[in-house]
Amino acid sequence: MKTVIMAGGAGTRISGLFPDIPKPLIPIAGVPVLERELLELKEQGFDDVILTVSHMADAITAHFGDGSRLGIRLSYFVEKTPLGNAGALFELKDSLTDDFLLLNADTVYNVDFNRFVAFHRAKGGLATLFTHPNSHPYDSGLIVADNNHAVERWYTGEEERPRYYKNRVNAGLHVLSKALIGKRPDTPRVDLDRQLLKPLAGTGKMFCYDSPEYVKDMGTPERFEAVCRDYASGQIEEKNLRHKQKAIFIDRDGTINRYGGFVRSTDAFVLEENAAEAIRMVNASGYLAVVITNQPVIARGEVTEEGLTEIHNKMETLLGEAGAYLDAIYYCPHHPDKGFAGEIPSLKIVCECRKPKPGMLHMAENDLNIDLSASWMIGDEMNDILAGKAAGTRTGWIRREKKEPEHTPDLTGDDLLDVVTKILEGDKN
Secondary structure, eight states, X not given: OEEEEEOOXXXXXXXXXXXXXXXGGOEEXXXXXXXXXXXHHHHTTOOEEEEEEOTTHHHHHHHXXXXXXXXXXXXXXXXXXXXXXXXXXXXXXXXXXXXXXXXXXXXXXXXXXXXXXXXXXXXXXXXXXXXXXXXXXXXSOEEEEOTTXXXXXXXOTTSOOOSSOOOOEEEEEEEEEGGGOOSOOSSSSOOIIIXXXXXXXXXXXXXXXXXXXXXXXXXXXXXXXXXHHHHHHTHHHHTSTTSOBOEEEEOOBTTTBOXXXXXXXXXXXXXXXTHHHHHHHHHHHTOEEEEEEEOTTTTTTSSOHHHHHHHHXXXXXXXXXXXXXXXXXXXXXXXXXOOOXXXXXXXXXXXXXXXXXXXXXXXXXXXXXXXXXXXXXXXXXHHHXXXXXXXXXXXXXXXXXXXXOSSOXXXXXXXXXXXXXXXXXXXXX
């Protein structure tokens, strides 16, 4: 499979730090960022690469040559005049494979590309976007998808968006079908997002691949420094889903949001005071932040699936505004007891996912390659502690009204922030 890497940008926001170096050659721990990415691609079997270059092209071609030094086949397309970030694809069409990777050289990433490509091929669409949550969704391009991951809507940074939204951001990594590169738009420059991809929203031909793996723009001095810290800590490599992940599983009601009975509307959802700070700490720690919640209101007919999605969108919006994010949300819609007006009979069952059973934790384990023995389950009910123990995680219990736990957790705390702080402090010792 061909890989096309767009490496022609001038990198104006970071040029103050590196005025004489093209952005793809900016070093992280002494090695150019693009070189790290090419080596990662080669390790995963993607060794046939085309670089599209423009700004300081001679420096890039001189550094990499034909790629033999890195063990890859490397060719170039030099833009003599600006073609936009997709114009070169039409010039390269005859050189592309039926499916190909399209990546950005100004983004630091370390992902399982084979897993990404397999998802694309299973869906059979024209395009698959790599999507993830981030700490600033309010100024990022947001993707809305259905339960099959087909993209329904695409909100660019300048567009008005819904009041509450899922923190699913377009990361700028793509698997594309050659069939997408048909007739060239009649404009001097071709914009990938606005002219080729966004028009596919709602057609069932474009999908999003949600992943917690490391993808970060290093285009500003502040973000570059953050990337360097992440590299030094090992977090960039560790987040690759080829490696086992560790997670902090978090109950929702009474842990992230204030407990006052079942939450049946967005108005009733209120974040706990320190919840966003706790989740920010999880995000920075290398643990995944994964919500595990029983939602019997679905089976009881008191909240629809769409209503629950809106409640969770409010949770993600509020957390995002505070610079925190969740890597995944799992909920159990079942309830074994019958006799509720409006209940849904097909959901009134004894299931394997409702806590204290560990089914949701095992779903996350399979989806995200999680090492449960290196993970934690935090909640304010004994069902949370029992589910964690059944799955093989360590457990953290939030005291409510100072009652004593019926089963011994590994640690206790006053709220989510207290428990997360104790977990992370324990990791240092």
